[in-house]
Amino acid sequence: MQSNVRSQGWIGDTPARSDGPAKVAGTARYIADIAFPNAIDASVVRSHVPRGRILGIDFDPNFDWSDVTIITAKDVPCNEIAEIECDQPALADDQVRHVYEPIVLLACEDKTKLQRAVQRVHVRIEQLPALLNVDDSLACNPLVLGKDNVMCSYRVVLGDAKAEIERAEVVVRGMYEVGHQEQMYIEPQGCVAYWDDAGLHVVGSMQCPYYVEKALAHALRLERSRIDVTQSVTGGAFGGKEEYPSVVAVHVALLSKKAGRPVRMIYERQEDVQATTKRHPARVTVEAGCDRDGTLRGIAVDILMDAGAYVTMTPVVLSRGVLHACGAYRWPTALVQSKAVITNTPPNGAFRGFGAPQTIFAVERHMDRMAEAIGMEPMAFRQKNLLGIGATMPTGQVLNGSVGVQECVQRALEKSDYLRKKSTLGKANSPAGATKVRGVGASVFLHGAGFTGSGEDRLKGAVELDLLKDGHVRVRSSSTDMGQGTETVFRQIAAQAAGVPFENVSVATPSTAHVPDSGPTVASRTVMIVGSIVESAAKELGERVRNEQQQHGGSFAEASNRLLEREGTVVVHRRYAHPAGVKFDDATYTGTAYPAYAWACDIAEVEVDLDTFEIDVVGFWSAVDVGRAIHPVLCRGQLDGGALQSIGWALCEEVQWKDGHILNPRMTTYIVPTALDAPPFMTDLVEEPYTFGPGGAKGIGELPMDGGAPALAAAIEHATGIAFNRIPMTPERLFDAWNESQRERR
Amino acid sequence: MEYDIEVTVNDVRYKARIPASFTLLQLLRDVLHLTGTKEGCGIGECGACSVVFNGELVNACLVLGVEANGATLRTIEGEAKGEQLSDLQRSFIKHHAAQCGFCTPAMILTAGDLLRRIPTPTDEQIIEGIAGNLCRCTGYEAIVDAIREVARDAKGGAK
Numbered sequence: 001m002q003s004n005v006r007s008q009g010w011i012g013d014t015p016a017r018s019d020g021p022a023k024v025a026g027t028a029r030y031i032a033d034i035a036f037p038n039a040i041d042a043s044v045v046r047s048h049v050p051r052g053r054i055l056g057i058d059f060d061p062n063f064d065w066s067d068v069t070i071i072t073a074k075d076v077p078c079n080e081i082a083e084i085e086c087d088q089p090a091l092a093d094d095q096v097r098h099v100y101e102p103i104v105l106l107a108c109e110d111k112t113k114l115q116r117a118v119q120r121v122h123v124r125i126e127q128l129p130a131l132l133n134v135d136d137s138l139a140c141n142p143l144v145l146g147k148d149n150v151m152c153s154y155r156v157v158l159g160d161a162k163a164e165i166e167r168a169e170v171v172v173r174g175m176y177e178v179g180h181q182e183q184m185y186i187e188p189q190g191c192v193a194y195w196d197d198a199g200l201h202v203v204g205s206m207q208c209p210y211y212v213e214k215a216l217a218h219a220l221r222l223e224r225s226r227i228d229v230t231q232s233v234t235g236g237a238f239g240g241k242e243e244y245p246s247v248v249a250v251h252v253a254l255l256s257k258k259a260g261r262p263v264r265m266i267y268e269r270q271e272d273v274q275a276t277t278k279r280h281p282a283r284v285t286v287e288a289g290c291d292r293d294g295t296l297r298g299i300a301v302d303i304l305m306d307a308g309a310y311v312t313m314t315p316v317v318l319s320r321g322v323l324h325a326c327g328a329y330r331w332p333t334a335l336v337q338s339k340a341v342i343t344n345t346p347p348n349g350a351f352r353g354f355g356a357p358q359t360i361f362a363v364e365r366h367m368d369r370m371a372e373a374i375g376m377e378p379m380a381f382r383q384k385n386l387l388g389i390g391a392t393m394p395t396g397q398v399l400n401g402s403v404g405v406q407e408c409v410q411r412a413l414e415k416s417d418y419l420r421k422k423s424t425l426g427k428a429n430s431p432a433g434a435t436k437v438r439g440v441g442a443s444v445f446l447h448g449a450g451f452t453g454s455g456e457d458r459l460k461g462a463v464e465l466d467l468l469k470d471g472h473v474r475v476r477s478s479s480t481d482m483g484q485g486t487e488t489v490f491r492q493i494a495a496q497a498a499g500v501p502f503e504n505v506s507v508a509t510p511s512t513a514h515v516p517d518s519g520p521t522v523a524s525r526t527v528m529i530v531g532s533i534v535e536s537a538a539k540e541l542g543e544r545v546r547n548e549q550q551q552h553g554g555s556f557a558e559a560s561n562r563l564l565e566r567e568g569t570v571v572v573h574r575r576y577a578h579p580a581g582v583k584f585d586d587a588t589y590t591g592t593a594y595p596a597y598a599w600a601c602d603i604a605e606v607e608v609d610l611d612t613f614e615i616d617v618v619g620f621w622s623a624v625d626v627g628r629a630i631h632p633v634l635c636r637g638q639l640d641g642g643a644l645q646s647i648g649w650a651l652c653e654e655v656q657w658k659d660g661h662i663l664n665p666r667m668t669t670y671i672v673p674t675a676l677d678a679p680p681f682m683t684d685l686v687e688e689p690y691t692f693g694p695g696g697a698k699g700i701g702e703l704p705m706d707g708g709a710p711a712l713a714a715a716i717e718h719a720t721g722i723a724f725n726r727i728p729m730t731p732e733r734l735f736d737a738w739n740e741s742q743r744e745r746r
Numbered sequence: 747m748e749y750d751i752e753v754t755v756n757d758v759r760y761k762a763r764i765p766a767s768f769t770l771l772q773l774l775r776d777v778l779h780l781t782g783t784k785e786g787c788g789i790g791e792c793g794a795c796s797v798v799f800n801g802e803l804v805n806a807c808l809v810l811g812v813e814a815n816g817a818t819l820r821t822i823e824g825e826a827k828g829e830q831l832s833d834l835q836r837s838f839i840k841h842h843a844a845q846c847g848f849c850t851p852a853m854i855l856t857a858g859d860l861l862r863r864i865p866t867p868t869d870e871q872i873i874e875g876i877a878g879n880l881c882r883c884t885g886y887e888a889i890v891d892a893i894r895e896v897a898r899d900a901k902g903g904a905k
Contacts, residue, residue, distance in 0.1 A: 016839050016840070017839075017842060017844075019844075019847065020838075020839040020842075020844060021831070021839065022847075023844040023847030023850050024825075024831065024834075024835040024836075024838045024839055024844055024847075024850055024851075024854060025782070025822065025823075025825070025826055025831065025835065026781075026782020026783070026821070026822030026823055026825075026850075026851040027782065028847050029781070030784070030848065032775075032781070032784075032785065033775075033781035035779070112765075112767070183882075184880075184882055185846070185848075185882055186784075186786045186792060186794055186846070186848040186849050186880060186881070186882055187784070187786065187846065187848040188786070233847070234846065235784075235846045235847065235848030236845075236846040236848060236882050236883055237846075238882070268788065269786065269787040269788060269789070269791075269792075482846060483845035483846030483847065483883045484845065485842075485845070633841075633842045633888075634842060637842050637845055637883070637884055637885075637888060640884065640885035640887045640888070641845065641882075641883045641884050641885045642885075643885060644885035644886070645882070666787070666789070666791060667786075667787055667791035667792050667880065668791050672880060672882060674877045674878075674880065675872075675873045675874075675876045675877045675879075675881075675886040675889070675890070676873055676874065676877045678873075678885055678886040678887070680887070681885055681887050
């Protein structure tokens with residue numbers, strides 16, 4: 001009877017991904033590939049100054065505007081993009097607050113004419129003094145927000161860290177800086193809107209259809225029942241399509257309403273790099289004390305993030321940064337302070353890791369400095385102080401299970417042969433005059449899965465599972481697949497829990513008219529949080545069919561058909577609730593910050609060319625505690641891909657600014673890693689199950705973004721003796737630092 | 747100014763009238779509705795629009811549509827033989843070399859071009875061969891695995 005169900009189960013198996021055949025055949029339909037009859041194209045007129053007062057908008061009288069649809073701020077029913085706050089206008093009205101801010105929307109059937117039309121709109125702006133960086137903002141030069149330009153601020157206190165640091169035998173201070181990072185998904189942003197009797201329809205490349213629905217309802221003053229938002233096949237996102245598609249969607253919806261026909265907006269690459277959100281740059285100051293035997297005493301961290309011009313996701317990015325700032329270690333006392341300040345640069349937003357890569361870079365570099373100060377090998381120093389079961393974290397959270405970090409460190413050290421390489425490679429072991437030097441470096445880190453603090457409790461994400469004919473099951477959820485494999489792993493989870501073959505489970509296209517709000521597809525929450533309710537709903541659905549089987553006989557398929565005939569529809573609805581005991585106090589920042597953490601150890605080996613100062617990553621080892629790999633190959637795909645993004649951020653990705661403009665808005669000037677830049681990845685999965693994850697799984701989507709940069713910095717330091725506290729570590733910067741170090745030696 | 751052109755794509759002859767300014771990418775996507783070829787940048791930087799033009803791999807966004815007059819092209823739509831996916835397509839599925847999939851059609855054509863030129867490439871040659879095609883999802887590891895396996899199997903079959 002169970003012949004169709006594999007005895008070992010679908011969880012842990014590696015079925016081909018659901019969307020594989022369409023993707024390799026070129027038949028997967030991304031937003032730019034879908035034909036919308038009668039659709040016209042749209043474009044945006046943007047600000048060219050970082051801050052100013054809009055005096056007027058002139059439409060060239062010598063241009064034929066008769067077939068151009070025009071929208072300005074006064075055409076927007078409620079001129080706000082509803083995200084965490086509603087501070088960002090859909091279109092700038094009286095003021096512009098950053099370069100590239102949208103001011104006028106245009107749509108036209110003739111695409112070439114559309115391009116010309118954009119040039120014929122002249123926005124008269126009186127330029128005002130602008131905050132071009134965080135230092136301007138801190139100096140309130142000028143003051144543009146509240147009494148101090150601070151957008152938000154959080155604080156975590158465990159004991160009296162300042163006093164404990166003062167009493168420590170060794171105290172180390174350091175400052176660490178990281179820059180913007182562009183998501184650079186290969187498919188640019190894009191949405192199409194059209195209206196019919198049912199209301200407004202938006203289709204597009206996005207992570208979070210319900211975020212888009214909320215923004216549309218707010219800006220167009222529409223009832224949610226009149227809006228349907230559907231995700232098209234999405235060509236990568238990495239956080240970049242978390243909140244930003246709300247802007248694109250509102251723009252096309254406004255244009256489509258006025259034009260009376262479908263409107264399509266697909267961003268040009270340059271526009272996408274310029275106007276859309278990026279990773280928040282951060283400056284992190286750390287002061288920490290330990291004893292000579294390596295015992296940690298206390299840590300004080302001060303985080304400063306650049307929010308850009310509007311709030312977007314900044315409060316939660318900063319919060320996640322705060323909660324990861326002390327790393328994977330047992331600190332008896334800790335004080336983390338933080339703020340994000342406003343600047344007149346494009347708003348920064350979600351990007352894989354979401355604040356954690358910024359602070360983990362700082363704390364990991366700092367651990368290296370402390371190890372150096374007491375003369376301990378950096379990994380020995382870390383191993384002495386790793387968190388484990390029963391340990392208390394800075395928010396007072398006591399770890400009660402699924403902490404595989406010690407195993408991760410041991411495996412990574414072994415597989416990479418770190419200790420031998422540490423003593424045989426490196427600057428100290430290189431012959432004088434060597435033109436190529438090698439080094440190894442490591443990092444240890446964690447990433448909390450799910451929304452921060454009480455977020456999941458407020459959100460109460462939902463899924464619905466339908467019983468279909470012949471015992472098939474359909475999962476309806478707003479969790480999107482943007483490449484990571486959501487659809488495939490949901491099928492595996494549901495198949496295993498319902499006791500049906502993988503082939504008999506399907507996943508509905510995320511469309512707000514047809515799927516419940518499972519919460520956004522962010523925060524490493526899809527498998528662990530949404531997957532857990534898919535699992536329990538599938539279990540119930542399977543049980544209902546089996547009860548019917550027990551009572552009236554027949555196969556699973558026959559019992560399903562009888563149930564459907566009798567009841568019409570058979571649907572199991574599930575809402576997420578945190579496991580008992582998971583509580584967080586937002587006011588005091590104490591309690592369980594995340595229900596579970598994924599853990600990892602990265603080890604990088606580099607070869608530095610002392611003639612060209614190129615940095616070649618020759619090997620990258622990663623051991624990762626994922627709880628349980630639902631699909632080990634897809635899981636590795638997330639870990640390798642995320643690691644390469646962190647390598648890019650560490651070595652070559654840098655947004656260059658001048659007067660609030662981006663100087664390198666292209667793929668040949670903002671450099672992301674090519675195949676030639678990618679090291680061989682030796683990725684090892686450690687499985688310390690999390691009780692409440694499906695099959696024991698934890699969220700791991702963001703984790704690999706956290707550890708690459710500090711591991712590379714340590715490896716470059718081992719190879720060259722140069723300790724970078726700032727990324728990216730480009731050949732130019734290494735060249736300068738090397739020359740300086742040579743001068744000092746003389 | 748508009749021009750009449752004739753082009754053979756995946757063994758099918760098409761006639762079209764296009765403006766002189768149209769790129770080959772616009773011809774394929776907007777006129778012939780062959781949307782498997784993707785636009786990631788439009789200026790020859792990402793490689794997502796790679797197609798085979800008279801036997802040579804090109805970025806379709808850097809070739810003018812009128813230059814394709816009389817040319818023979820191969821796009822991803824011509825990779826499978828009917829329902830039968832090619833070895834590369836099957837290997838990409840098997841190794842999970844497609845995540846978001848946006849770079850995948852061009853990556854497969856690029857890999858095919860590589861294997862035509864170098865039937866048994868080393869890993870270095872595979873990496874060099876796909877270096878003009880950006881992928882932001884996979885870290886390239888699975889893509890290299892997928893191509894390597896096709897090359898190895900072809901080598902085995904030739905014995």
